[in-house]
Amino acid sequence: MKLEIKKIKEGFTNLAKQKLNMADEEIEAMARDRMSICNVCPSKLKSGRCGECGCVLAAKTRSPRSSCPINKWNQYETNKTK
Numbered sequence: 001m002k003l004e005i006k007k008i009k010e011g012f013t014n015l016a017k018q019k020l021n022m023a024d025e026e027i028e029a030m031a032r033d034r035m036s037i038c039n040v041c042p043s044k045l046k047s048g049r050c051g052e053c054g055c056v057l058a059a060k061t062r063s064p065r066s067s068c069p070i071n072k073w074n075q076y077e078t079n080k081t082k
């Protein structure tokens with residue numbers, strides 16, 4: 001549970017940084033790759049959430065430790081998650 005909260009916080013923090021033009025390019029590249037998969041996934045909802053887990057995809061895709069609930073993309077290895 002603690003790790004799930006940490007992942008959610010991490011994703012929304014990185015989303016806020018992107019909105020403030022303070023984004024980390026490695027995180028943004030990861031998010032673009034993941035979102036390109038989500039954008040063609042039948043589980044993506046019009047609201048921008050994942051229909052499998054209910055997460056906000058703009059944040060979930062920016063959380064390196066998060067993964068797709070049906071294994072379409074995985075956790076991302078980066079020094080920033082250590």
Ligand code: SF4
Nearest residue numbers: 038041044050068072
């Ligand atoms: S997280 Fe996975 S299941 Fe959800 S919309 Fe993206 S690819 Fe589809």
